Amino acid sequence: MKSSVLAVAAAVLLSGPVLADDHDWEFRLGVTAHDLSDHVEDGPNITVGLVGPEIEAFSLIWTPRPYLYGSFNTNSLTNFGGAGLEWDFPLSENISFQPAFGLSYNDGVRDIDRNAPPNDPNRIRLATTRSLMGEHILFHTTFALNLEVSENVTVAAYYEHISHGQILGSGRNQALDNAGIRFGYRWGGGRY
Template sequence: MTRLMMAAAAAALLAGTAQAEDRGMEFRFGVTAHDLADHVEDGPNLTAEILFGSPDFLSAIWSPRPYVYGSFNTNGLTNFGSAGLAWNIPLTERLNFEIKEGLSYNDGVVDIDQNAPASDPNRIRLATTRALMGSHILFHTTLGLDYDINERWAVGAYYEHISHGQILASGRNQALDNAGVRLSYRFGR
């Protein structure tokens, strides 16, 4: 929770210089390189996201937009979904920086069986082919840069990290780092 609050505060400070802008509902589709830090899991992820217009009650924290996000590994490894808040910070008329903070649920491997013998084939396979997440519930942090092609379409690049940060769980925390590109379509502005 402390990490989430610190990130939200940083986003708020950065967003404080930018005027809040309601960008309406937005759909995004993308592809990410999966597990960049450890390279234990392989294969690209396909992503889909819905961002909603910012409700009035969030204006006190610079009008972030609620989001729902899904990331699906093409090799059948760790998939995850998340929900949270996205702050948009206009850099120029067409270029926007985005910070997202949320919680995610993943279907990955939490940990290997510590009671299994070191020579256990299943333990060896999991330790060498899967990111050991430490928890199914993790923080989801994203930094993105988007370019508005016009009022409806945008393209962007982003980096995301899911981890429990020793806050939502303790012990194992290999986490996942993904980076990718996305295409956005906005409904009404």
């Protein structure tokens, strides 16, 4: 499953220039506060991303851009990476709203051993220090407010949520909520 998701993501990103050769690529680097809802896991996450050109073939769904994304916890807790589609809805000349939706893979703890006795030290440690994700493959949803500082530089404040929503899994679903800031560098094709 993981290799299928990565293969689809790579195909979409590589086909981008063929589908719409007049729009930019964007590299992003950011930092997020990690696990805002439960705050069981600590430490900020360092994030990296690559967003491809608009996919003109998807114009029926407002011409999204494909993205690849990675989020790495500085305390060696839950890391995740994802791929999906992002939209860009202008609010003014330099400000836009950017929702995104995709799939992610995380290396977090799925669940505690429910057969372990309640006083088992490992069970207690996991329940009090880790978000219990339920599954390794989860949905990835992002909402960003993006400012175009110049033709090539952007800065955005964003919120992201990874969860299985009882669709990709059942049972445990503590999920993760992160919020942060990212900086982007665009190249190729000129402004939108």
